[in-house]
Amino acid sequence: MFKGFLDVAPRCEVCGLDYSFADAGDGPAVFVTLIAGFLVLGAALLVDVEYEPPLWVYVVFFLPLTLLVCLGLLRPLKGVLIASQYKNKAAPGRLDVK
Ligand SMILES: [Zn+2]
Numbered sequence: 220m221f222k223g224f225l226d227v228a229p230r231c232e233v234c235g236l237d238y239s240f241a242d243a244g245d246g247p248a249v250f251v252t253l254i255a256g257f258l259v260l261g262a263a264l265l266v267d268v269e270y271e272p273p274l275w276v277y278v279v280f281f282l283p284l285t286l287l288v289c290l291g292l293l294r295p296l297k298g299v300l301i302a303s304q305y306k307n308k309a310a311p312g313r314l315d316v317k
Contacts, residue, residue, distance in 0.1 A: 225297060241304065247297040255288040 220238065222228040227241045263281050266272060303309075 220298060220301065221294065225294060227301065236305075238301075240310065241301040243297050243300040243304065246300045247293055250296050250300075251289050251292045254292060255285060259285050259288055 220228055220231060220241075227238050229239070230237050259281060262284070263277060266276075
């Protein structure tokens with residue numbers, strides 16, 4: 220469903236479903252921020268309490284870990300949100316003016 224890293228393709232390659240409805244907005248970024256923050260910050264706090272390593276350990280280890288977790292989660296979460304948008308027929312609100 221993606222062309223490139225995060226761009227949504229115009230239609231499904233398999234069944235031809237039109238992806239014009241797909242707009243996950245900032246949803247994936249919100250979930251990625253919350254999940255990655257919990258995982259990485261929790262791990263950093265645990266490491267700090269258990270081992271009290273020097274500052275460079277955080278820069279060398281947790282900075283790349285943050286990038287990996289964030290980039291690794293972004294695409295699957297966008298796919299999940301678009302799939303749930305499709306399943307629940309979610310769309311922007313419209314006024315029913317007659
Ligand atoms: Zn399809």
